[in-house]
Amino acid sequence: MTAGPAYRAQLALRRLLPERVKMVGRLARLAFQPPPPPAPAIPQPQLEGCVLLTDRGELLRRLPKGGRVCELGTYRGDFARLILDIVQPDELHLVDVSFALCAPDVLGHPVVRRHETTTTGYLGASAAADFDWIYVDADHGYAAVVADIAAAKGRVKPGGLLVFNDFARIVRPGFGVFGVHQAVCEFLAAEGWPVAYLSLGGEALYDIALRRPAG
Numbered sequence: 311m312t313a314g315p316a317y318r319a320q321l322a323l324r325r326l327l328p329e330r331v332k333m334v335g336r337l338a339r340l341a342f343q344p345p346p347p348p349a350p351a352i353p354q355p356q357l358e359g360c361v362l363l364t365d366r367g368e369l370l371r372r373l374p375k376g377g378r379v380c381e382l383g384t385y386r387g388d389f390a391r392l393i394l395d396i397v398q399p400d401e402l403h404l405v406d407v408s409f410a411l412c413a414p415d416v417l418g419h420p421v422v423r424r425h426e427t428t429t430t431g432y433l434g435a436s437a438a439a440d441f442d443w444i445y446v447d448a449d450h451g452y453a454a455v456v457a458d459i460a461a462a463k464g465r466v467k468p469g470g471l472l473v474f475n476d477f478a479r480i481v482r483p484g485f486g487v488f489g490v491h492q493a494v495c496e497f498l499a500a501e502g503w504p505v506a507y508l509s510l511g512g513e514a515l516y517d518i519a520l521r522r523p524a525g
């Protein structure tokens with residue numbers, strides 16, 4: 311559903327529409343589509359080893375250097391640049407429906423591999439658990455994040471991390487509807503992965519890193 315031509319057209323439209331038009335659309339959607347019920351609580355044992363960090367830059371400084379990394383949703387390449395500078399991965403796979411706005415120095419970096427397609431289309435093409443960590447920051451709608459989790463969880467090596475940007479539940483008019491918190495909490499409650507890091511940030515749009523259990 312999240313890889314078909316209608317969905318791709320919707321993503322292209324979202325990139326083209328001015329912010330004010332998108333805001334009106336979001337308000338209309340909120341009127342007809344009530345917010346979901348509260349997310350399930352994350353079981354306490356899964357939080358016992360979680361380290362609280364000041365921001366996502368600090369998260370990058372805690373991750374192992376090198377490795378095979380994937381970012382879902384790259385946009386201008388701001389975070390990809392940080393990954394390159396701080397983590398110095400052996401391979402950085404960037405996935406986005408369009409790289410038109412992405413910084414040329416990021417796209418031209420020797421370890422970068424560019425995949426201009428949908429997140430689920432890219433991840434679903436292989437079943438190999440071949441990434442040390444995956445950063446999920448594409449479509450923030452609930453159904454899209456559920457689909458990204460389903461496609462990404464088996465692509466992370468045992469002991470590796472699945473990291474989500476904008477771990478937030480937002481129904482604030484004008485800011486869109488973020489289903490990341492809902493989708494991630496449901497996944498945690500269902501599958502029991504421990505939370506390794508929670509990183510804060512000035513806009514309270516936190517990052518959360520889940521560790522795939524070894525074995």
Ligand SMILES: C[S@@+](CC[C@H](N)C(=O)[O-])C[C@H]1O[C@@H](n2cnc3c(N)ncnc32)[C@H](O)[C@@H]1O
Nearest residue numbers: 383384385388389406407427428429447448449
């Ligand atoms: C929030 S931006 C990414 C920001 C970037 N990670 C950073 O922190 O600098 C989201 C990006 O995801 C892309 N995107 C949204 N839905 C997508 C999908 N289903 N498949 C691929 N890319 C998608 C958009 O085109 C946009 O460039």
